[in-house]
Amino acid sequence: MKNICKLSLKMLKRNKLLNIYIIIQMAIVFAMTIFMVSSLTSRYHYYLPFKKFIESDGYFCNLTSATTVLGKYVQCSSDISEAVYGAEESNVQASYRVNLSNIHEDNMYALFSYSYDEEIYNNWIPDMQEGNWLSDIKNSGSEEIPVVVYDTTHSMKLGDVLEKQSIDYIEDDQGNGKNEVKKIKLRIDGILSDDAEIVHYNELEYGDCRDIFSTVKDITEREGYETLYLFRSQDIHSADIFCMSSGIAFINTNCNISDELKNENQTIIIGITEDFMELKDFQKNSQKYITDEIKKIMPIFLCILLLTIIITISVNAITTYKEVTNYALYYICGLTWKMAMLISLIHAAFQTLLALFTAVISMLVCYFINIFSNTVLEFHPLQILVCLAMIIMNMIFAFIMPYIIIRNSTPREILTSN
């Protein structure tokens, strides 16, 4: 086996120019395939994180800060689940506006701050400039509330502790109301990058999964804030800070509820917000958007697939035709055809791995020097799986091709014909 590997390596060294040409050709095919698969999977980018919610029965809503259910403001998911038939607390996931302020020279400024229910911050991790996203924050038990910020002034630093105020309106026994100011310490655990997309409702622009997200830059510009603060709902509740539902809410209901209850739910939801969609329509629109997008790139995808197959076959045919005489010589010297095919297989494996390595390195270099700033490039298990399929296809051809060529010839015929 060692000698077989040695001969395969010699094959690589021997035909340097041809091998370099083949490796570059295969690297280009690998790169095109990775880009293509990235492009295809990116179409699901906005759909997959909340697939579980989108594909269930229920409603996709935009809740305003003034939303009330059963006469009180919505402060947590159970406030909604209690009102909607067939909805459990864990099946309602929403975002909330957090009532935090900054008091400066006796003036009070509301902070632009939101909190997310667990499944929302766990299922979508935005691009971070530094630090941790909400899902990666460990509970330290300190009194400081962890926060992820987007700061347009770029003056905040990771680990900074900020002192803000929470204002509660409380009534005494006589019914006299007053504002109670509470000091709150926030610890910056993460800073979002400029192009980060977060779960943030703008309007039902498309009626599909794209409506779930907005970029932090757009949000802060639109709302006129310098800084955006994002929290975990449980931290806000633990610190007893007032919050109100604001923005996105997925309300999943049990699919077995009767039509009558479904109609009642519809009435309840209309009472909560006018800005909502049934999830089955939301899903239908999302699927249509994804299918339309995929249809647009499908011809290119098929061309690349065809090109990959043609290149794999031609590369192996060229290599085998070039090497078949040597295989016959090895045969005369005491090698079996099977072992000759193994040489071809190992040689192909070296070639393919070198090509893959070249492709990945080149793509990473181009990515980091920003050549592909407008192109989707992702390394996910699917891309690795597709590359693996290409490697296997190449190996199969590398094994079969010598067999096809030598199947009907004896070594004598190969030697005499060459």
Next chain:
Amino acid sequence: MIKLSDIRKIYNKGKSNEFEALKEVSLTINDGEMTAVIGKSGAGKSTLLHILACIDSYEDGEYYIDDMLVKNLSEKKLAEIRNSKIGMVMQDYALVDDFSCIENVLLPLDFAKNKKANKTELAMNALKSVGMDGMAKKPVNKLSGGQKQRVAIARAVVNEPSIILADEPTGALDSKTSAEIMGLFHKLNENGKTIIIVTHDMEIANQCGRIIEIFDGKIKF
């Protein structure tokens, strides 16, 4: 000992261009013999040599090497015979062009079932025996025809096979070099090797102890 009995070889069997290259060929070659196989082009002499080298098949008959019936052997066993019992020298040298002399000579040692520890030393000895040890590291595509044939002979003998088969070994060489190459074959024969040389050159054939003539696929007596 080599023994052939009623060997028939048919090319393109069942096709319109079917051709019987060997017709019931029977012959015995004893150990240590130096035999020339002669005949016109297309007579079947190379076909016979390739069957003897276990690199071509045959339709009928029986072929024994040292009392071993070749037809019944597995692909692996045949490879072992080609590696350990037979050394092959071809008219066009059949060397891997981009390999150096020593790399070519090392090939049979690399493929041997019983691995030898001192492979490089054995390869160098084989090259020395043909006077090519000084060019061991030179790529064979930089050598002259005569030098290439010497390397081919070194490769054929490196595993110390008992039989050396040569297909027109001097066909591409000038007379002086041919004489040198034949000298090497004589030396090998003196050392006990069985030598079978296919040639159409009577001068070469006459240097062998026995001449077998093939005519239209049959041995001419």
